[in-house]
Amino acid sequence: MLAVIPALLYTRPCKAMLLATLLLLCGCTGTSRIPEKDALFTGFSVKVDDTNDSSNRKKIIETELSGTVRPKPNFSFLGMRPKLAIYNTFYTEKEKGLKNWIQDKLGEPPVLLSTVDTASVSEVMRGRLHNRGYFNNDVRSKINLKKKTATIDWFATVSEPYRIRQIVYTSTDSLPVQQDIELTKAESVLKTGDPYDLEKMTAERVRIDAYLKNKGYYYFSPDVLIFSVDTTVGNRQADVLMRLKNNVPDYTLRPYKLDDIYIFANYALGDSLSVSDTISFRNYKYIPNENYVRARHLLRGVFLEQDSLYSRQDHLLTINRLAGLSAYKFVNIDYKPDTTKVGSLDTFIYLTPSFKKSLQMEGRYVSKSNNFAGPGLTLSFKNRNALKGSELLSVDFTGNFESQVGGRGSQSSAESNQNKNINLSSYELGVQSTLTFPRIISPFRLRNLRTEFVPQTRMTLGFNFLNRVQYFTMNSFNASYAYNWRPKKEFTHDLTLINLQYVRLGKTTEAFDSLLRDNSLLRRSFENQFIIGSIYQLTFSNQMEKNRTHQFFNNINLDGSGNFINALQSLTGTEKPTEENPRTFAGRSYSQYLRVENDFRYYFNFGRESQIATRLLAGVGYAYGNSTVMPYIKQFSIGGPNSIRAFRARSIGPGTYDVPDSLAFSYFDQTGDIKLEANVEYRFPIAGFFKGALFVDAGNIWLLKDALKEDGTPDRPGGKFESGKFLNQLAIGTGFGLRVDVEFFVLRFDVGIPVRVPTEGGSALSDFKFGFKGDNSMTLNIAIGYPF
Template identity: 30%
Template sequence: MKKSARPYICTLMIALCTSCSVSKFIPENKYLLDEVRIVSETKEVKPSQFNSYIRQNPNAKWFNLVKIPMRTYCISGVDSTKWINRFFRKIGDAPVIYDESVALKSQEEIEKAVRNMGYMGATVHLDKKTKKDKLKLAYHIHAGHPYTVRHVAYDIDDLLISDYMRQDSAQSLLASGMLFDVNVLDAERQRITKLLQNKGYYKFNKDFLVYQADTTRNTYLVDLTLRLLPYQRRKEDLPQKHRQYKVGEVNFLADDEIMSVQEETLAEFDSLRYKEYNMYYKRKAFLRPQVLVDFNRIRPGELYSEQDVQNTYSNLGRLRALKYSNIRFHEVNGKDSTQLDAYVFLAKNKNKSMAFEVEGTNSAGDLGAAASVSFQHRNVFKGSETFMMKVRGAYEAITGLGGASQDYVNDNYMEYGVESSLNFPQFMFPFLSSNFKKRIRATSEVGLKFTSQVRPEFSRTLASASWSYKWTDRKRMQHRFDLVDVNYVYMPRKSSAFQEYLDDMTQKNSLLKASYENQLVVRTGYSFTYNSAGNVVMRTPTKNSYSIRANIEEAGNLLYAASKLVHPNPKDGEDYVLANIPFAQYVKADFDFAKNFMIDPRNSFVFHIGAGVAYPYGNSKMLPFEKRYFSGGANSVRGWSVRSLGPGVYKGSEDGNMDFINQAGDIKLDLNIEYRTHLFWKLNGAAFVDAGNIWTIRDDSGQEGGLFKFNEFYKQIAVAYGLGIRFDLDYLILRFDGGMKAINPVETGKKRYPVIRPRFSRDFAFHFAVGYPF
């Protein structure tokens, strides 16, 4: 069978190669642009700085190797009316035909960019090499000798502006000895403009700052002078001094339609004056005046500040009761008046919403369904507080129970639960000053959750309560502080058969029994996230970036200290309890680092390392199951399915199946390398290598080979490799990854290295996920 198929496969491949000839799409006397390079003879002038000026690039290559998108396009025939030809052209890339005029334009822009860097005599020439119908193009940069600034002087007639600039001189971008870089000179104008706009100069822009550059003959030195031009609204107006403006009245207008202000328009509104602010509204005020004052940064009587305006926009944007906001300033009429009245327009958002979800489930062949209804109110107490409540129910028909015990109360699985949360747009905590609350742009959230699960073998109740804070700093750093997070697990019923099973397994598997006992976890935690590219969780990065995530949490320490004061020694040497339930005591810390290197706009290389350690002590001999680490899955070592790797060289259950309870640990290490490339349309591809494992801190007979040892752990690191497809929908990324085992630490001998003798049925794992793995 296999031998007879070979001729057909070979014939198909030959037909595919001949049918996707590029020549039929290249016009006569034209060339396919096969390669573009930028070459610089000056070390300081790096070619990568000018990639954005290239207006015509060759066809993209998958993984920087093969031009598959172009080959796909060329499978189509010349007749564009046929649907099959249109299909291949849509998913592929048309061959890029070299255009001399576009190349000359790119040459001109690169030359201008190099000269702006201070190499005033720089030239760029084109080097073209043709072979048959293909052309390779190189832009050769001859930078020459750079011009440097010998002396910097300032010609500022306005003494107040001069004083502001002198006070901020430490931030100046200008200095003797610097390159005569036009980009830096313009950045300095923008910096000074921003400084003055925050000092009351409402009408100031960078065009009032100009440079005068004097060069000495036969030298490459420049004497630079920065001059301040007087204020002129129009060329025919007389020059005058730049004026500082102060904020007069601050008015809030709550209306969806009005976007301009006139005295007769305001007469249609109801109004009130709160402290120093005017509030105008129709019908009823939907936000408390105190909330608007707290989130506003524009203060009456203070100098105008552009930064205050932007901070006000940012703060108001956090109020979910608002659809949008708009801020306008009007000059107060009068000769030589320097007062600005501020008008803050507020459009009301829809307060209430409901959502209904239905889903199907399949757990090991047992079919079921789940449904949920959620309700949300975005302005509960007229302070933009968001209240959410969700009710969920699930049912699953369990099969294969066989000789079911008579003490089973039912034969199926049922779950119902309710969760609610109340979110405040401020840092809600007693004894904090109002200045601190305004400085920290935090949200506070209180949450409650209750879930009841009824199975044939047992019934379980889960309840939780939390109080947490979230805030963002400079749009790149995110903080979360969980002041208190209480999780309670109660097992009101266990069937006699299930209890006997747990008792029989106690000697072999202490983790299994602990997972089905009453538990209480009272934790406090803090997490920090930094992303140098901003919020790119659901979008593809476009430049080199990196991210850091750190988390630390502890549980049970306060309860342990209180219990120790009341009872120095617990009864019969057992654990301390609260409401007859032992509480967990542990400390846990995680760290993740990811670095993204952009090769070009279509290709990138990503490196990731993740590590974590958790240590139970005091009142706990082991971690709660939910707090333990696991390995394998879509975001870990992708040659293994989720929760199927480790700890250490633990082989799983005796029957060779996965053991989710035992395949968990106290220490985790993940190392990942991924090459990402754009394929075509909205599809991206990836090739990856993953490594990692988990380990336990204490030796356990139920997890043989899982103990972490410094002299052995590196021998127990699993390695996998594979390929992935990402479907980028801009707002959502669907990910499909296929991983193969390369090094399996559980096996010995030849089986330890499946990369040499791979077996698809044994070594392959498929994963579906949303978003990037790191």
């Protein structure tokens, strides 16, 4: 897919754009404001000379030493310095105004050679090498001047590092803390034979402290541990000795148990505290108001127990679980020594309630990539403690109006010209209520998961009315019963045990009836749909670890309907279903299908805020038994701002199928049973909160089987999946984007350029037209958030 980018650069519009960009960025070299006897610091290198060390460790050390260079050169991209160019272009000595804002927020002042203290940097590098076990090292620097620019080379000469010969945990007495430290020696990050490393020794102190914190040592700290290193044993070896600091207070080395545990369930900042008015409940001192959150529900999130050793892990687990309750906005836990019992702590849990009820109204204007645009309004009501167990009740009333402001592009037929005069519009009204319980509600007794994330039971009920004015009205009902839980921070399970959806087509127009008569597959997919089944999703993500070079995300979705009901009816001897006489439930025929979709993403982070983001998405849906076609709402579509951005939403496929002029403006027909999509995007910083992107998207949808018209010809010719042809039927698009990323909000502008249209006789890159009008032209996508 990446091969299309060089070809794109040969088009005349792109040549002009590239030339203008290069002239703008290269026109300012960055040296126009450099003082007479100074130079622009443009780069540096660090080389470690050590023939005895492994190349891998050598690279790690060179990277670490490079991080000590201060200040860093100006940001550069493809050999240019856009931030410096902006600074010089908008330079002003005024402290206010637009130019000052652009200069400070989007620009970057020149980094001068005179600001780089090479001697100080070299000394820091020597210290880093010493900390890595290179006790005998030397660091030199060399400045390379070229006109008004300068680079600096640092050369580090080192010998074989000192290695750990043995690790000794010394003790002069038999304190319990010393015995507990001995028990954790096997988990030490320090290993004999490893190079001496100060960072690992610091990490070892932190590890032991974390271990002891979970064994009751509330007042212990890493500073209590002292390392001594003996390098006189010879042969570049060192003995590492660890001991406890002298004259440490006794309470620091003593394990503590929890005594009384007080829970202030309705605490407000500034309240005067009193523990006299308490209710004892399961060995907890519960301070009312019991009418706010019932104790039996609240204690599911408390993992601190009376007479147990203090545990930092249980402390954090309790805070996270209680903070995850919708009824509370602040959680704090404090410990105080019990003056009547040596080695005991009293525990105080303070819970500050959130506002119980809220009403919010949100207005919006939506512009979709299928050329529908219009205003919308949502009114949301929330009760964060609906049943006195921190249940969240959410009721949303929505209304939307959309009108189609354009079409797919130029058409040539008279019928198409007539369609262009049609201004499609629709309005939608809906209500959705969700009741979320911060616990698993099940007929079976389940153990309380020891995880920092609150398990949830979710009940939903909703209704939606859609009026596509020129075509039809549609009523849809939905109800579900679902569980959500996270046993680990990387994994999320979501099981919709009961998923009910009923879609009923209401009034239809003659124009829509004509479309259905001409397309049997479309007609069957729009028949009244009754979905009764289950959905399971498993999500893995390590993206919360921001400093990882390699980040992964994977979501698998399993969706089935009608299988359980159909199996029961088969066991009871119900007549076998046919296309003309399907089985029914509650007087309605139901859909039977299995749908599987997997979304895999990989992110490679490098440089300063640069990233290669990739996505591979595959899905298949298969109707059988009581159904001959997947419900329309469960079929796959492709294209749009979060998919293949060179094409509008639902405007691709299936396969090489070319939508006839009579359907060119309807967008009903371009769905399928199989979906394949791949995306690659290079994301990079430009200036301030402005980020850029270059991307390539590819994909398509297909049918598993052809639906035939009355004359025996396929409803959608070229739409069926064929293993030997599908790669040549991929729609391909490329393009570039600008993102305004202010961390909590991302506004995205992506310009997609079609490279290959999959229809028979479809266009290629050579047919590309510069601009946003007509076929084979650019597509502007405006969206919130990143596409993946």
